[in-house]
Amino acid sequence: APALLCPSQPRVGRCPVEHVVFRRPYSSQKEQLDMSIFHVENIRNFSIIAHVDHGKSTLADRLLEITGTIAKTDHNKQVLDKLQVERERGITVKAQTASLFYHYKGIYYLLNLIDTPGHVDFNYEVSRSLSACQGVVLVVDANEGIQAQTMANFYLAFEAQLTIIPVINKIDLKNADPERVEKQIEKLFDISKDECIRISAKLGTSVDKVLQEVIEKIPPPSVNISDPLKALVFDSTFDHYRGVIANIALLGGEVQKGHKIVSAHTRKTYEVHEVGILTPNEQPTQKLYAGQVGYLIAGMKEVTEAQIGDTLYLHKQPVEPLPGFKSAKPMVFAGMYPIDQSEYNNLKSAIEKLTLNDSSVTVVRDSSLALGAGWRLGFLGLLHMEVFNQRLEQEYNASVILTTPTVPYKAKLSSAKLIKEYGKEEITIINPAEFPDKISVSEYLEPIVLGTILTPDEFMGKIITLCQARRAVQKDMVYIDDHRVMLKYIFPLNEIVVDFYDALKSLSSGYASFDYEDAGYQATDLVKMSILLNGNPVEELGTIVHKDKAYAVGKAICERLKDAIPRQLFEIAIQASLGSKIIARETLKAYKKDVLAKCYGGDITRKMKLLKRQAEGKKKMRKIGKVEVPKDAFLNVLKRQPEK
Numbered sequence: 001a002p003a004l005l006c007p008s009q010p011r012v013g014r015c016p017v018e019h020v021v022f023r024r025p026y027s028s029q030k031e032q033l034d035m036s037i038f039h040v041e042n043i044r045n046f047s048i049i050a051h052v053d054h055g056k057s058t059l060a061d062r063l064l065e066i067t068g069t070i071a072k073t074d075h076n077k078q079v080l081d082k083l084q085v086e087r088e089r090g091i092t093v094k095a096q097t098a099s100l101f102y103h104y105k106g107i108y109y110l111l112n113l114i115d116t117p118g119h120v121d122f123n124y125e126v127s128r129s130l131s132a133c134q135g136v137v138l139v140v141d142a143n144e145g146i147q148a149q150t151m152a153n154f155y156l157a158f159e160a161q162l163t164i165i166p167v168i169n170k171i172d173l174k175n176a177d178p179e180r181v182e183k184q185i186e187k188l189f190d191i192s193k194d195e196c197i198r199i200s201a202k203l204g205t206s207v208d209k210v211l212q213e214v215i216e217k218i219p220p221p222s223v224n225i226s227d228p229l230k231a232l233v234f235d236s237t238f239d240h241y242r243g244v245i246a247n248i249a250l251l252g253g254e255v256q257k258g259h260k261i262v263s264a265h266t267r268k269t270y271e272v273h274e275v276g277i278l279t280p281n282e283q284p285t286q287k288l289y290a291g292q293v294g295y296l297i298a299g300m301k302e303v304t305e306a307q308i309g310d311t312l313y314l315h316k317q318p319v320e321p322l323p324g325f326k327s328a329k330p331m332v333f334a335g336m337y338p339i340d341q342s343e344y345n346n347l348k349s350a351i352e353k354l355t356l357n358d359s360s361v362t363v364v365r366d367s368s369l370a371l372g373a374g375w376r377l378g379f380l381g382l383l384h385m386e387v388f389n390q391r392l393e394q395e396y397n398a399s400v401i402l403t404t405p406t407v408p409y410k411a412k413l414s415s416a417k418l419i420k421e422y423g424k425e426e427i428t429i430i431n432p433a434e435f436p437d438k439i440s441v442s443e444y445l446e447p448i449v450l451g452t453i454l455t456p457d458e459f460m461g462k463i464i465t466l467c468q469a470r471r472a473v474q475k476d477m478v479y480i481d482d483h484r485v486m487l488k489y490i491f492p493l494n495e496i497v498v499d500f501y502d503a504l505k506s507l508s509s510g511y512a513s514f515d516y517e518d519a520g521y522q523a524t525d526l527v528k529m530s531i532l533l534n535g536n537p538v539e540e541l542g543t544i545v546h547k548d549k550a551y552a553v554g555k556a557i558c559e560r561l562k563d564a565i566p567r568q569l570f571e572i573a574i575q576a577s578l579g580s581k582i583i584a585r586e587t588l589k590a591y592k593k594d595v596l597a598k599c600y601g602g603d604i605t606r607k608m609k610l611l612k613r614q615a616e617g618k619k620k621m622r623k624i625g626k627v628e629v630p631k632d633a634f635l636n637v638l639k640r641q642p643e644k
């Protein structure tokens with residue numbers, strides 16, 4: 001009988017799959033699981049999708065427990081959320097997969113649970129994960145009801161033509177109102193309320209019903225084992241010892257150690273070192289068969305070699321590659337600098353290591369007169385940026401300066417000279433220093449998104465005012481039940497990138513939710529604003545702003561600078577300008593800094609110490625014209641901070 005190493009049983013014992021021995025610890029990797037016992041008709045591949053905090057991870061943990069994949073203890077909270085940031089923030093960033101074994105009506109099923117992140121920035125990860133599934137469990141909080149990401153996730157699954165199993169979670173809560181949520185589901189998703197399963201993931205109530213519905217309703221993958229190997233890469237991670245670990249879904253054939261495989265994307269050939277399933281740790285198997293989901297290690301050194309969406313096939317048995325995915329587009333850019341330049345190399349290697357596991361971050365070297373050598377990084381969104389930053393700090397102990405994020409603008413050039421220089425008529429601008437002047441441009445464009453807001457109607461007035469202040473245009477407004485409204489707006493991305501979400505949360509006491517999707521570009525009126533100190537421009541403080549926002553932004557920067565620059569022997573004019581037109585000004589009065597004033601007596605050593613300290617302080621200064629600006633002043637203006 002084939003031996004199966006199962007992490008579920010504390011000791012050697014009988015496995016739920018009758019003729020299979022489960023054993024723990026599974027350090028000995030010699031005995032490998034025989035996956036041929038799971039026939040395609042007994043396999044289900046599914047995801048759980050939900051708005052943030054509606055209980056997706058808790059439900060996943062429960063499913064892992066009742067199938068015996070993990071032991072039932074308090075330590076197993078959110079097994080699938082592996083990263084420290086994920087645990088701390090309670091959000092899922094990177095999708096994880098787990099294979100579950102479940103006995104139902106006399107048959108043993110292999111259920112592959114493909115975890116998905118819940119936040120808007122990671123929607124691209126959601127669609128990836130969904131491509132390996134035939135169905136989803138859509139979790140909605142019984143108290144909060146349908147939220148913005150429930151909508152977004154529902155549509156991703158619906159468009160992918162997946163079976164949708166609606167689950168209403170947290171029915172144990174005092175304020176739970178599952179009936180209301182069922183009505184919302186009927187109204188918005190056209191799914192009968194009789195199909196909804198009411199559960200408490202926390203208490204485990206009716207959680208087995210979810211697994212049974214997965215088996216009853218979701219079709220097995222439609223694949224053929226006698227076809228040549230066709231494996232979809234739906235995720236990949238990097239392991240320092242073993243290289244790239246590709247998560248694959250087999251759409252045809254089988255794969256095992258020793259096979260020669262080819263990447264349809266790069267055409268490179270590899271020899272398979274190991275295949276296995278995720279439980280959720282890697283568990284080697286003899287083979288993987290069509291319909292199954294697992295991992296593959298084949299000596300790929302970089303994540304780029306296992307492109308998400310790539311198709312793997314057997315050497316000399318090429319197959320039609322799958323359509324692949326749109327690669328994720330960075331939408332938020334920010335400068336990143338080491339706090340101390342001597343940290344440059346450490347930071348460099350930390351960024352390299354992190355981007356190995358997150359190919360959606362783009363990295364370009366950059367430098368700033370004030371902050372030294374650094375990088376300009378592109379992220380999918382703001383949360384993505386924060387998570388990256390936090391991982392740098394936590395996992396690599398790097399302290400960095402992150403500048404205010406900007407979005408990629410575009411310009412249609414009208415000047416023949418510039419068109420020749422760039423070799424194209426439309427350019428993307430991610431750095432204010434590269435902003436082409438209005439006279440050589442026929443049109444500026446800015447990225448826009450379609451935002452969805454769900455809110456109790458009492459906050460509607462305030463939210464509409466907020467959206468208008470952010471230059472948003474209303475597209476839709478519907479009541480989803482007696483008291484809740486769904487609003488749709490087209491937003492300039494730049495207007496939501498810094499603090500829109502916080503503003504929305506605070507004016508709705510946390511009740512409104514928000515999600516957005518890419519909506520292309522629109523024509524806009526952009527200007528480059530310069531900051532001057534006594535008439536001399538400060539290169540690193542130049543920004544691209546919408547014409548209507550220039551005054552407010554300029555004023556805020558001048559005020560921050562005035563607070564941060566120490567008074568000097570002469571008066572300093574701090575100005576914001578658009579071309580030659582000054583739009584904001586602050587004046588810093590002259591002051592004679594007498595460091596020796598504090599010395600009453602004639603203590604010469606004390607005097608020397610103070611003079612030395614002043615000299616050290618000066619080293620950290622940068623001179624703009626005659627004005628000395630401490631590094632902190634730049635930081636104060638450049639650093640990401642909430643807008644007032």
Ligand SMILES: Nc1nc2c(ncn2[C@@H]2O[C@H](COP(=O)(O)OP(=O)(O)OP(=O)(O)O)[C@@H](O)[C@H]2O)c(=O)[nH]1
Pocket residue numbers: 050051052053054055056057058059090091092117118119169170171172173199200201202203
């Ligand atoms: N009362 C109650 N609380 C629950 C239930 N399910 C989950 N929770 C709690 O709700 C919070 C969020 O649950 P998570 O499972 O982390 O939510 P999530 O959807 O995975 O969140 P993301 O990973 O960010 O998408 C946690 O504090 C859970 O303990 C439930 O059935 N009842």
